[in-house]
Amino acid sequence: MIKIGVDGRLLQGKLTGVGKYVLNLLNYICDNTESIIFSIYTNKPLECSLRADKITVYQDNARMGKIKPMVWSKLLSFRLINQDKPDIFFAGDAFVPLFIKAQKIVSVVHDLNAIIAPETMSRLRLVTDKLFFEKDIKKASVIITNSYGTADKLKQYHHIDTTLVVHPIMDKPYKVIEDGLVQEKLKSLNINYPYLLTVSTQEPRKNMDKTIKAFINLKVREQLKPYKLLLVGSKGWKAEHIQSMIQSYPGEVMSLGYVSDELMPYLYNGAKLFVFPSSYEGFGMPAREAMLCGTNVVVTDIPELREATFEKGAYINPENSKEFEDCIVHVIESGNIINQNTLNNTDQLSLLIGTLESLG
Known part of the structure; x- marks a missing residue:
């Protein structure tokens, strides 16, 4: 039996995209092999559902729970880890705790924000990236990236090769749902109008302001007359401008804030775009x-988003407002229906378990 230790910091609280990535990867491994078990180390309680038959959680004492998770993970978690003696340590976002004795490390790289979008990061996270990111990745026996685009940028900026590309494993509810069930759920949320949807943290690189501007311009020209714009996601860095724009268009631009995972598939299914x-x-x-829920997408023309949308989205330069607006209208009017049978993954997930077992 191979024991893999996991940084539980990523599984604390409401899960981010990185947290969901790690959780779904653990569940996939648990479902597909009997040779691997997991130990999760954390300084705070975990709210997510875990496989009790194959996953054991080790929580540090209450005093440690007052320390910032990143600080605890990097400087203090080694005590729990070394006491448990895992065969492999799984660094779910590339960072490896100091002083651990595990000789085999699997590291996951999700993005190169510290280089490409540093303005989106907290000061603590940015400093941690600058000090440890490259050093920690170079400790790894296996390096996983979440996309071929991330793998290319890891090579470009750090001259480090990727072992495996493993796309995020999507939760099973993200699928096409019968329209009657969708409308019933939307009605319970008082959503009884056609809408466009965007899902992201409110921060500069997400370009939510450009989405709002494009939508309002089209409304003024009466090209989206019956539609509203629904925004899902919490406030992020420098969100004041976005909040001001939302407040300027009451009844047209609706900020829903955080929406539960249970409701999100219905919102995706119900969206026109x-x-x-x-x-x-x-x-x-x-x-x-959104694609898995059968909803057409308009996204930025970058490699990572082409990859995420199976090369079947509509791609724009958000800096070109006319192109952006024209694309929205064209996709809505086209009435294109996504053939779910053509949405095939191109990653290397099938090689993951064998790779981990070879390390153990």
């Missing part, structure tokens, strides 16, 4: 979720 003009993504999970 999903819009995601982010300037940079390591993958772009919301765009893939």
Whole structure:
């Protein structure tokens, strides 16, 4: 039996995209092999559902729970890890705790934000990246990236090769749902109008302001007369401008904030169009979720989002407002129906378990 230790910091609280990536990867491994078990180390309680038969959680004492998770993980988690003695340590976002004795490390790289979009990061995270990111990745026996685009940028900026590309494993509810069930769920949410949808944290690189501007321009020209724009996602860095724009268009632009995972598939299914003009993504999970729910997408023309949308989206330069607006209208009017049978993964997930077993 191979024991893999996991940084539980990523599984604390409401899961981010990185947290969902790690959780779904653990579940996939648990479902597909009997030779691997997991130990998760954390300084705070975990709210997510875990496979109790194959996953053991080790939580540090209450005093440690007051320490920032990143600080605890990097400087203090080694005590739990070394006491448990895992065969392999799984660094779910590339960072490896100091002083651990595990000789075999699997590292996951999700993006190169510290280089490409540093303005989106907290000061602590940016400093941590600058100090440890490259050093920690070079400790790894196996390096996983979430996209071929991330693999290319890891090679470009750090001259480090990727072992495996493993796309995010999507939650099973992200699928086409019968329209009657969708409308019933939307009605319970008081959504009884056609809408465009965007899902992202409110921060500069997501270009939510450009989405709002494009939508309002089209409304003024009466090209989207019956539609509203629904925004899902929490406030991020420098969100004041976005908040001001939302407040300027009450009844037209609706900010829903955080929406539960249970409701998101219905929102995707019910949307006439999903819009995601982010300037940079390591993958772009919301765009893939929308595609799997049968909703057409308009996204930025970058390699990572082409990959996330199976090369079957509509691609734009968000800096070109006319192109952006014209594309929205064209996709809505085209009435294109996505053939789910053509949405085939191109990653190397099938090689993952064998790779881990060879390390153990």
